[in-house]
Amino acid sequence: MARVVCLHGVGSQQLGEEQLLKDWLPALQDGLTRAGAPGLLGSGDVAMAFYGDLFLPPRRTLAGADPFFSAPDVEPGWETDALMAWWAQAAEVEPQVMAPAAEGTLGGISISVQSALIALSQSRFFAGLAERALIFDLKQVRRYLTQPGLRAAARARLRALIGADTVAVVAHSLGSVVAYETLCALPDHGVRALITLGSPLGIRNLIFDQLDPAPADGIGAWPGSDTLSWTNIADRTDIVALVKDLRPRFGARVVCQLVPNGSHAHDATHYLGKRETGAALSAVLR
Known part of the structure; x- marks a missing residue:
């Protein structure tokens, strides 16, 4: 199994595992280099849990594009x-x-x-x-x-890639919700680091209060053992990551950091290439 499992966000339904990894792997390598830890990852060390196709409409004649919403x-x-x-x-x-x-x-x-x-x-x-x-x-x-079957299928995609060798899960946007819920539901998993990028997990009512498992007394469950580290990274202007500081929702152990992503504040590769992401990842890869 891969040492690092990645999970994409919304808007990736027309892509796939290999297409996403083509962009994510070099960005991860850049983040490690910025953190002074180059060469810790090989191409076989990283896997992408792809769930975007679950949002595509059922096959039908002459239908290839996403629905035309207004x-x-x-x-x-x-x-x-x-x-x-x-x-x-x-x-x-x-x-x-x-x-x-x-x-x-x-x-x-x-x-x-x-x-x-x-x-x-x-x-x-x-x-x-x-x-x-x-x-x-x-x-x-x-x-x-709101759709239990889709939710379970997305989580199953990630669960299938987590094995005894997996030390880190790196998740972007909606993928951070999928990753959090999956790790909470996996008994005794050996993942040592959860790294969430541009995450909406802290948004009350819309996201946080809808989580599975449900928060208890206003605090979300910890997604692993006491030794698991959780680093949450957000750009100040990232609209999806509406709540940048997850500590009030999940406890003081979450390390929350702000990074400057420029005009593409929510871009996954901008997050992956930052020193902060590389430092959190290198800590469990060494």
Whole structure:
């Protein structure tokens, strides 16, 4: 089994294990080099747990693209609340993004949804991401949290790659939720380090309160033995990682660090190539 198992985030449904590793492995190597620990990983030491295909629609004639979503497809409840949270965070960290205004409706569509999509189109964070892709990403997170079969299948992809040789799990974005829940459900696993990048795990109501296992008295379960280290790394302007400090949610043992990822704040390879990621990984690879 691989020494390091990686887990991608949303928006990867059209890719696959090898395509993702082609970008992730060099970035991991760069992070180790920045941390003064080059040469600790070979290509066979890293595996990618791929679950993106679980979000693809069923096969049908002449269907190859993702669904064409627009504002009316943003469902009330979780999806609208998450979109509004992204909007509020974007307005807070990016001056060019207008702040949320009053609620209302226009033609049966919530003004807040339409306004949020328009506002987020001005965000550097979502630059180059079409409206349909943004909504598809939103729905991926909601589906993971609300569809037990999909949730179990995603966790099974990671569980199948964790073996006696696995010392670290590196997870980005929604993948950090999958990784956390999988490790919590694995009795006596030998993983020594969990590294979460751009993670939404700390967002109350939307993510944290929906976790399995459920938090007890406002504190999430620790995803391993007392010797497991957990490093959470976030960019200050990463809108998905709305809560940067996970310690109030999961305890003081979580090491939380901020890194500058530039205009692509949520990009996985930007996170992987940082010294902080390399240092957390090299600590268990040496």
